[in-house]
Amino acid sequence: FLFDIALAPEFKAEVSTKDKVDYYLIDVTEDMVNNQVKAYTQRNGKYEQVDVYEDNDMLKGLLAELDENGNTKEGGIQVEAAVMMPSYMKNDEQKAIFANAKVNDVLVFNPYTAWDGNATELSSLLKIDKEEAAEMKSNFSYQVEEVTRFVAGELTQEIFDQVCGKDVVKTEEEFRAKVKEVIANQFVADTDYKFLIDARKMLMEKVGKLEFPDALLKRIMRMNNQDKDEKFVEDNYDKSIEELTWHLIKEQLVKANDIKVEQEDVVNMAKEATRAQFAQYGMMSVPEDLLENYAKEMLKKKESVEGLVNRVVETKLASALKSQVTLENKTISAEEFNKMFE
Secondary structure, eight states: OOOOOOOOOOOOOOOTTEEEEEEEOOOOEEEEEEEEHHHHHHHOOOEEEEOOOOOOOOEEEEEEEBBSSBBBOOTOOEEEEEEEEEEGGHHHHHHHHHOOOBBOEEEEEEEEHHHHTHHHHHHHHHHHHHHHTTTTTOOEEEEEEEEEEEEOOOOOOHHHHHHOTTTOEEEEEHHHHHOOOOOOOHHHHHHHHHHHHHHHHHHHHOOOOOOHHHHOOOOOOHHHHSSOOOHHHHHHHHHHHEEEHHHHHHHHHHHTOOOOOHHHHHHHHHHHHHHHHHTTTOOOOOOHHHHHHHHHHHTHHHHHHHHHHHHHHHHHHHHHHHHSSSSEEEEEEEHHHHHHOO
C-alpha cells in the first residue's frame, strides 16, 4: 500500500489598517436614471397613427420596382403594405429621402444602396430570395399609406406601484430617488467583487511565494487530465498554484473571521440572485412568493448550490475585510469601471 503525503506550507494571512485597498464607488448619473425611467414609461407606451414622418417612426406603403426611365416596371416587383423603418437604413442620403414624409407622398429610393446591399434585409423587404436580392439594384417608388409612431407612457401612480410596490412612492421625485437607489445597490455587488480581487492581490503579495511539492502536484494534475498532453500541465501549473495559494489564504481568513454558511444564507443569496435578474428587466418590487419559488428551483441543482455557497463566503469575507483594512475610496464612472475588466 503506497501513498504520498503533501503538507500545506506554513504562513500567516492577516490584514490591518496599514493595508490600503482601492474601493470603487460607481457614480449613478442622471443619464442612468433617465434611461431607466424611460424604459418604464416605454412599457406603458402605445403606437399612434401620425401624418408626418419623424426619425424612428414606422412606415407602411406600396413598394414598386421602377425601370431605367423611372416608370413602374412592367412585371417588376411590387409589395403591398411594405413596412419600413428608414432610421435603420445604412446610407444617410437614402435615409434623408424620407425626412418629413407625409401620408400619400410617393418617394423614390434605392433599397440596395439604402441597406448597403445586405441580402437579408433586401430579401425581407422585397419578398424575394437572398440570391435574387443580392443582385437587385433597381430604384423603387414607395407610396406612404401609414406613419406609425411609438409614444411613451406617462409617469403615473400605476407605474410607481408596478415598479416599487403599492404606495411606496407618490411623486416623480420620490420615484427617481428610488430608481437611483436601486441602481446604486446593483453596483454594490460589482464593487465588492472588484474589492475582493484587489484584496486578493494585496494578500498574495504579503504572503509571498509559497513552497509546494511541485513534482507531486504536477503528477496529480497529469493524472486528472489524462486526455491532455504534457504541455497542458506546463502551461497551466503556475495558474493552478496561484489558485491553490489563494484558496489557502481564503481558508485562513474565513476561519479567523469565524465565517460560517447557514442554510438561510444560501436561500437569501438565491433570492438576491433572482432579485438581481428581475432588476435587469426593470422589476424592483418582486413578490416574496415568486422569490421563494425561484430560490427553491436554484437549490435543486448541485452546481447552483456550490456557486451560491461560494458567493455567500466571498460576500461575508469582503464585508469582514472592508472593516479591517483602510479603504481608498475612488468615485468613477460605470464606463471606467467596466474597462477594468476588459
